[in-house]
Amino acid sequence: MSMITVSWGDPMVRGRLAAIRQRAPFIYGVTNYVAATLSANVLLAIGAAPAIGTAPGWPGAFGRSAAAVWINTAALMSTSSHDIVHVASCAHEAGVPWVLDPVAFGAGSAEYDRIVMRLLDCAPAVIRGNASELMALAGADGGGRGVETAHGSHDAVRHIQTLSSESGAVVAVSGATDYIASGATIFAIKGGDVRLTRVTGAGCALGALIAAFLPVSDTAAEAACAAHATYAEAAGRVKTVGTGSFGVGLLDELSVLAGLQ
Amino acid sequence: MSMITVSWGDPMVRGRLAAIRQRAPFIYGVTNYVAATLSANVLLAIGAAPAIGTAPGWPGAFGRSAAAVWINTAALMSTSSHDIVHVASCAHEAGVPWVLDPVAFGAGSAEYDRIVMRLLDCAPAVIRGNASELMALAGADGGGRGVETAHGSHDAVRHIQTLSSESGAVVAVSGATDYIASGATIFAIKGGDVRLTRVTGAGCALGALIAAFLPVSDTAAEAACAAHATYAEAAGRVKTVGTGSFGVGLLDELSVLAGLQ
Amino acid sequence: MSMITVSWGDPMVRGRLAAIRQRAPFIYGVTNYVAATLSANVLLAIGAAPAIGTAPGWPGAFGRSAAAVWINTAALMSTSSHDIVHVASCAHEAGVPWVLDPVAFGAGSAEYDRIVMRLLDCAPAVIRGNASELMALAGADGGGRGVETAHGSHDAVRHIQTLSSESGAVVAVSGATDYIASGATIFAIKGGDVRLTRVTGAGCALGALIAAFLPVSDTAAEAACAAHATYAEAAGRVKTVGTGSFGVGLLDELSVLAGLQ
Numbered sequence: 183m184s185m186i187t188v189s190w191g192d193p194m195v196r197g198r199l200a201a202i203r204q205r206a207p208f209i210y211g212v213t214n215y216v217a218a219t220l221s222a223n224v225l226l227a228i229g230a231a232p233a234i235g236t237a238p239g240w241p242g243a244f245g246r247s248a249a250a251v252w253i254n255t256a257a258l259m260s261t262s263s264h265d266i267v268h269v270a271s272c273a274h275e276a277g278v279p280w281v282l283d284p285v286a287f288g289a290g291s292a293e294y295d296r297i298v299m300r301l302l303d304c305a306p307a308v309i310r311g312n313a314s315e316l317m318a319l320a321g322a323d324g325g326g327r328g329v330e331t332a333h334g335s336h337d338a339v340r341h342i343q344t345l346s347s348e349s350g351a352v353v354a355v356s357g358a359t360d361y362i363a364s365g366a367t368i369f370a371i372k373g374g375d376v377r378l379t380r381v382t383g384a385g386c387a388l389g390a391l392i393a394a395f396l397p398v399s400d401t402a403a404e405a406a407c408a409a410h411a412t413y414a415e416a417a418g419r420v421k422t423v424g425t426g427s428f429g430v431g432l433l434d435e436l437s438v439l440a441g442l443q
Numbered sequence: 444m445s446m447i448t449v450s451w452g453d454p455m456v457r458g459r460l461a462a463i464r465q466r467a468p469f470i471y472g473v474t475n476y477v478a479a480t481l482s483a484n485v486l487l488a489i490g491a492a493p494a495i496g497t498a499p500g501w502p503g504a505f506g507r508s509a510a511a512v513w514i515n516t517a518a519l520m521s522t523s524s525h526d527i528v529h530v531a532s533c534a535h536e537a538g539v540p541w542v543l544d545p546v547a548f549g550a551g552s553a554e555y556d557r558i559v560m561r562l563l564d565c566a567p568a569v570i571r572g573n574a575s576e577l578m579a580l581a582g583a584d585g586g587g588r589g590v591e592t593a594h595g596s597h598d599a600v601r602h603i604q605t606l607s608s609e610s611g612a613v614v615a616v617s618g619a620t621d622y623i624a625s626g627a628t629i630f631a632i633k634g635g636d637v638r639l640t641r642v643t644g645a646g647c648a649l650g651a652l653i654a655a656f657l658p659v660s661d662t663a664a665e666a667a668c669a670a671h672a673t674y675a676e677a678a679g680r681v682k683t684v685g686t687g688s689f690g691v692g693l694l695d696e697l698s699v700l701a702g703l704q
Numbered sequence: 705m706s707m708i709t710v711s712w713g714d715p716m717v718r719g720r721l722a723a724i725r726q727r728a729p730f731i732y733g734v735t736n737y738v739a740a741t742l743s744a745n746v747l748l749a750i751g752a753a754p755a756i757g758t759a760p761g762w763p764g765a766f767g768r769s770a771a772a773v774w775i776n777t778a779a780l781m782s783t784s785s786h787d788i789v790h791v792a793s794c795a796h797e798a799g800v801p802w803v804l805d806p807v808a809f810g811a812g813s814a815e816y817d818r819i820v821m822r823l824l825d826c827a828p829a830v831i832r833g834n835a836s837e838l839m840a841l842a843g844a845d846g847g848g849r850g851v852e853t854a855h856g857s858h859d860a861v862r863h864i865q866t867l868s869s870e871s872g873a874v875v876a877v878s879g880a881t882d883y884i885a886s887g888a889t890i891f892a893i894k895g896g897d898v899r900l901t902r903v904t905g906a907g908c909a910l911g912a913l914i915a916a917f918l919p920v921s922d923t924a925a926e927a928a929c930a931a932h933a934t935y936a937e938a939a940g941r942v943k944t945v946g947t948g949s950f951g952v953g954l955l956d957e958l959s960v961l962a963g964l965q
Contacts, residue, residue, distance in 0.1 A: 259757030286755065290765035327730045330755075380745075380964060
């Protein structure tokens with residue numbers, strides 16, 4: 183398997199981040215309330231303009247007018263399946279690229295999983311998640327427990343290649359090393375910090391970050407790679423002690439990378 | 444146009460903040476889940492006693508018994524329009540002063556905008572928002588994009604005078620300089636920090652803060668001025684680097700100003 | 705009244721915390737969106753694996769498969785009473801121990817209070833709250849105002865003994881000193897920091913923490929004592945200034961105590 187390594191050192195990554203700050207793209211998110219605040223703050227830290235939530239009329243208005251959209255299916259804890267599917271449909275029909283984060287897919291609720299599957303019909307540009315979720319979405323046994331993975335990201339590599347080829351989406355799995363499949367091609371992003379797994383919503387916020395890179399990138403693969411590399415660089419720069427300070431430091435370093443501190 | 448400058452240096456501002464700490468007023472909020480945590484923490488930092496959300500029976504019970512109420516209409520992402528209007532009606536009928544924050548008004552959803560307009564019938568004491576939202580509410584073209592403004596606060600000055608005169612509410616617009624209209628009279632509050640626009644819910648939390656000042660102030664204009672001046676002072680004192688630390692530091696400085704650190 | 709003092713110095717407390725890190729129990733929570741993020745972060749800081757929210761099918765699937773559950777009834781602000789009762793029923797039937805946090809019980813909504821009372825039929829292992837809430841649940845006049853207590857924890861001691869004896873649950877009241885009743889036996893946990901009352905959701909997160917200790921403890925009383933002692937120790941170690949930094953420091957110190965910094 184050939185693998186292409188991507189990192190913050192690549193001029194493409196820095197160029198895309200600079201473009202976000204310059205253009206301040208409007209990024210619309212449908213996500214869960216545990217992760218919503220961090221996701222919005224990650225986008226604000228790099229200069230994007232986020233709006234979150236399905237207040238009356240927002241799914242259609244914002245789903246069509248945003249520069250990109252992200253949908254975190256755990257939003258179903260306080261959003262109807264109708265609203266979530268409506269956002270995806272509006273984005274798809276309007277040609278707005280969007281990111282699917284199938285949180286807890288395969289963790290035990292067939293009802294939930296069916297709603298997630300319906301979203302695949304709306305052609306997400308990128309699908310991101312942990313190994314268990316993406317393995318389950320590719321038809322394998324993911325073994326996920328709640329929102330936690332039972333596998334390392336390396337276990338998921340061939341499954342995300344399958345899922346990418348079948349769905350047409352770029353597929354990104356988070357872990358000690360992040361892997362991104364664009365069809366059979368695999369990109370690898372190293373770095374980051376294990377404390378990313380100890381801050382709730384840190385994975386969800388990465389889905390929002392990918393969405394922010396979509397309107398300033400030439401391809402969905404480039405957007406996913408640039409977002410993961412930026413996130414890993416910011417996480418790796420946090421030198422404080424403790425998981426609380428880590429979450430704060432992650433935002434600080436993102437804003438410093440973007441020149442918005 | 445005559446303009447009255449207000450700042451933390453005014454004894455009125457410090458006196459009102461001290462009164463909040465002394466009386467610990469019960470402040471009830473209906474807000475969105477992206478901003479709810481920060482709003483509650485801002486109120487706790489200065490010694491108020493917040494409760495948030497429309498659990499069964501709370502709209503009536505808390506809408507009538509609170510010392511003041513704030514309603515952030517983005518709450519509609521997880522609250523019914525019935526519950527929101529019920530809170531406003533109960534507060535209005537009970538003589539409880541309340542703050543309206545019409546988040547994303549005029550940004551594209553006519554259905555959402557109609558619900559916001561219904562709240563104006565319940566006579567908010569203060570309306571606060573960004574320039575685009577308040578210009579749209581005053582009948583002009585605000586040009587807002589999601590929850591972001593397309594105009595500077597100065598562009599909104601004459602519109603908030605109009606809105607204040609027509610609605611009878613004090614109207615406050617946030618920006619590089621904050622302006623507060625009480626009929627034709629304009630108050631200006633300088634200072635703050637541009638990073639306030641890079642922390643999600645920082646504007647929403649200011650709506651909560653204004654509510655906390657209402658029960659300890661002689662007029663709604665005084666409450667709005669004192670809240671904005673306190674917020675700007677706290678923001679201006681934060682000397683850390685990065686948008687994450689800025690959000691934490693804002694709470695720290697508020698609690699220090701209130702003597703509750 | 706005989707009282708047994710428990711603190712971080714007890715090997716039992718440290719042993720239980722080490723067991724959480726080792727086993728990473730899956731802890732399922734139904735809670736309100738103001739407190740959800742902090743609760744998840746408290747659990748992640750000590751090595752537990754939390755999932756929060758009632759997305760379709762999650763109440764049954766996670767209520768039965770979790771190692772323990774916590775239910776914070778302020779979840780009713782965005783969760784149906786049916787879903788909340790369903791989680792409690794599934795946990796009860798599956799023998800999964802669970803924690804009840806009756807936020808704002810007795811504060812003025814009879815409709816809300818009736819839903820909370822129905823949950824008592826599902827035999828919570830632990831009930832935790834502030835003095836006003838638990839006094840009201842024991843049939844006394846709690847005098848609570850929103851989510852705030854009108855009494856010190858000491859006032860509640862005989863009431864939590866009554867409530868524990870009648871319900872069969874361990875009952876824990878937070879305050880300057882925390883008291884835990886297991887029938888007539890009372891445990892006392894000193895320490896902590898008054899700033900815990902100035903961070904929204906800090907009490908709610910303690911309910912989540914107790915749930916994490918349940919699957920690694922011999923009794924519910926042991927779990928409640930170990931959770932309170934760990935929380936008080938972490939809070940007491942935070943030496944920063946301001947309520948914002950205190951919330952961040954609380955997570956840092958918890959992760960340091962667990963060896964996960």
